[in-house]
Amino acid sequence: MTTQIAPEDTRDGTGVRIVLDHVSKVYPGSERPAVDDVSLDIPAGEIVVFVGPSGCGKTTMMRMINRLSEPTSGKIMIGESDALSIRPTELRRSIGYSIQQAGLFPHMTIRQNVGLVPGLLRWDRKRIAERVDELLDMVGLEPTEYADRYPRQLSGGQQQRVGVARALAADPPVLLMDEPFGAVDPITRSTLQDELLRLQSELRKTIVFVTHDFGEAVKLGDRITVLGNQSKVLQYDTPQNILASPADDTVAGFVGSGASLRQLGLMRIKDVELRPHPTVRESDSLDEVRKTLAGSEFDWVVVLDDRERPVSWVREGKLAHASTLAAVTESLDVVSTQSTLEDALEAILAGQHASAVVTGPGSRYEGVVTLDTLIDTITWLRASAEASTEESRGTAAP
Known part of the structure; x- marks a missing residue:
């Protein structure tokens, strides 16, 4: 008879502590x-990110947690349970696993993919159906529109969202993520990162996340494990401490020369003041749009759908000879309140305004973050860092 993860470890799906004790793999x-x-x-x-060079063993170390790779020696505790005393198949059903390119079964619908593990756990059909709908809605995919599609009918970013939903299906306390966003374009990757942070703020899973991108590690990690050859732990600390005080030259190499700019990756848009900006609805007439702009100091306006979600923008100069609003609107890239200030800066530089449009829960419009706000924040961060350095020198002085 094999041991299973203790009931107290999984009773509400929230995260549990994981301890690797002198673990080796040969x-x-x-x-x-x-x-x-x-x-x-x-x-x-917490989200703990493993980052290190290719071939350093970071994926192997993560895969030993759910025994996809069996440890040669050492001990792994998940909550109060010894992972090595649990039948591997049972262990894996109690740990979510999300990989690059989603790993969905192409012959199964999205509903069948997401409901796979609950089915193996013998949940009844009604409970599985409700859980699938709940999770698809949670990751921003309307169940009535996407549940009966096949993976090939979804974009790469949508497939990755399904992969995360499938990993969360049985409400596991632990989620393992092996470079899950590495195969998508930068804009989609940033959106998926924001979505993961939003989900984590609600679910509080224990997440082990593998990446080779230090910027991604800074954005996502509560803690970062910088690994060297043979998964030697070079530094295990918060992103703030690693950026401020790299443990050695190897860690400093990961941080790179843009450490001061990376400080923007430590602050979320929700931590700074948003400014209002005029909005109109897709259904508004051109006269209504002109009236909105005439009463504001701006020469462009955000266009919202009927659920308060920003979908496009339009500049005042294009309204003069327009026949319909839809004919003159332009595509809009947005950031969320979970995005970092670094994301906001990239969006501003890529766009045509000195501000970036921000969404909150349900992708609803929240306001804009401006370049002036970012400049003020960078100035404040630099002053804080200088003050901290001076304080450290004063403490170290004889």
Whole structure:
């Protein structure tokens, strides 16, 4: 008889602590271990990111948590349970797993893909159907529109959202994510990162996330594990501390020369003041749009749909000879309140305004973040860093 994860570890789906105790992995025929005597304490309900060079063993170390790769030695605790005493198939059904390019089964519908693990756990059909609808809605995919499609009928970003939904289907306390957003374009990747942070603010899972992108690690991680060869832990700390005080030259190489700018990756748009900007509805007449602009100081306006979501924008100069509003609107890239200020800066530089449109819960319009706000924040961050450096020097002085 095998042990299962203790009921107290999974009773409400919230995260549990994971401890790797002197864990090693040696592949047959190899002279050197892929993972060499690693110990790590991952707090419950946090996102811990593994980052390191290709071939350093970061994916192997993560896969040992759900025993897709069996440890050669050491101990892994998930909550109060010894992972190595649990039947591997049972363990994997209690841990969510999301990989690059989603890994969806092409012959199954989206509903069948998401409901796979609950089905293996013998949930009844009604409960599975309700859970699938709940999760698709949670990741921003309307169930009535997407549930009966096949993966090939979805974009790469939509497939990745389904992959996250499938990983969350049985409400696991632990979610393992192996470069899940690495195969999508930068704009979609940023949106998916924001979505993950929004979900995490509600669900509080314990998430182990593997990436080779240090910027992604800074944005997502409550803590970052910088790994060297054989998964040697070079530094395990908060993003703030790693940016401020890299442990050695190797870690400093990951941080790079843009450390001061990366500080913008530590602050969320929700942490700064948003400014109002005039909006109109898709259904508004041209006269109504002109009237809105005439009463404002701006020469452009955000266009919202009937659910208060920004869908496009229109500049005043294009309204003079327009026949319909739809004929003169332009596509709009948005950031969310979960986005970082670095994301906002990139959106502003890529756009045609000195501001970026911001959405909140339900992708509804919240306001704009301006370039002036970012400049003020950078100035404040630089002054804070200088003050902290001076304080450290004063403390170190004899």
